[in-house]
Amino acid sequence: MSRILVVFLVLGVACSLADPINRNDEVTLPQLDGRIVGGLDTNITFYPHQISMRYNGNHRCGGSIYRNNQIISAAHCVNTLSGPENLTIVAGSSNIWYPTGPQQQLAVRKFIIHPNYRKLNNDYDAAILILDGEFEFNEAVQPIELAKERPEHDTPVTVTGWGTTTEDGYLSDVLQEVSVNMVENTQCKSAYSIMLTSRMLCAGVTGGGKDACQGDSGGPLVYNNTLLGIVSWGTGCAREKYPGVYASVPDVRDWIIKTVEENEFVGKIDFL
Structure with a gap:
């Protein structure tokens, strides 16, 4: 199949690209x-930045801890969602179904998709998730x-x-x-x-x-x-x-740093 034909066909299968769990490999x-x-x-203590993104309790995507209340993941993992409702982040366990240690879970307060993200070919496929609270760092939960x-x-x-x-x-x-x-x-x-x-x-x-x-x-x-x-x-x-x-x-590092700095206190405890 020629690459030119592939480009035109992408428009016809856009729906198959919207869900990070399902895709047509044929x-x-x-x-x-x-x-x-x-x-x-492997053990989570070797990769303590690794998290499991859950939607309605089910594993949806991976991601990385960057700050104690901020996660880096892919834009395509969240771009089909209307908002952060029912989205949680789980850290600290090697097993996604049966916790192997002091697993921690926090709700997502909001997510920010790279402004140049293109669904057509997943260009700029990056997103920042702001958590409702903070992870407590230990040997199984660390930033990268x-x-x-x-x-x-x-x-x-x-x-x-x-x-x-x-x-x-x-x-x-x-x-x-x-x-x-x-x-x-x-x-x-x-x-x-x-x-x-x-x-x-x-x-x-x-x-x-x-x-x-x-x-x-x-x-x-x-x-x-x-x-x-x-x-x-x-x-x-x-x-x-x-x-x-x-x-x-x-190549998206500057955007990540800028976005993280702008949202440094979002999701943390609000003081009166």
Whole structure:
């Protein structure tokens, strides 16, 4: 299928891109990512910034703690919601269904989507969630700092989440981690052509088999203990020649910092 035809077809399948949990992997189009494939069980204490975004109590997306009352996630995880009602953030547990430690849960007071977010191709796929209260930091709940620049091609990076472990499979109970390698955008464009922008970065492995893909959306891609990317989209899961695509944190870093500063006290205790 030609890439020009794909662009026109995207308009016809926009609804399939709206839900971060459901997608049609049979259509060769940019599809919202959200699953760890080829990974291993891990412990939340190794990735204490990782959170589970819940809607009506059900896992919806991943995300990262940036401040004790602010979360970084993907715009596509919240852009279909009318508001933050019934949206909560859970931190501090390796298992999303059966808490493994002092799990903490806070309601979301509001979310802020990047003003340049484009649903058509998930450009600028970033959002800040302001919490109704503050997380208490401990060994299983910690913030993560933002990466300032992209590492070189083929550099190992790590993605984590509770997404399904096979294409069209089931969510993982236990937090998963997988190591993938940076793919230069010039090379990644051979898979995604004009859908890929400079605000995106790619990561995968030769031959496929390891990837983030449903349920991992919004979660962290980490390099040197900094947040490098936000799980965004891709074609299928862990398919050969189709790396995962992430919102590039270095390219939206200024917006994140500005937004966080403007909302520093939102969600905290209001004093008389």
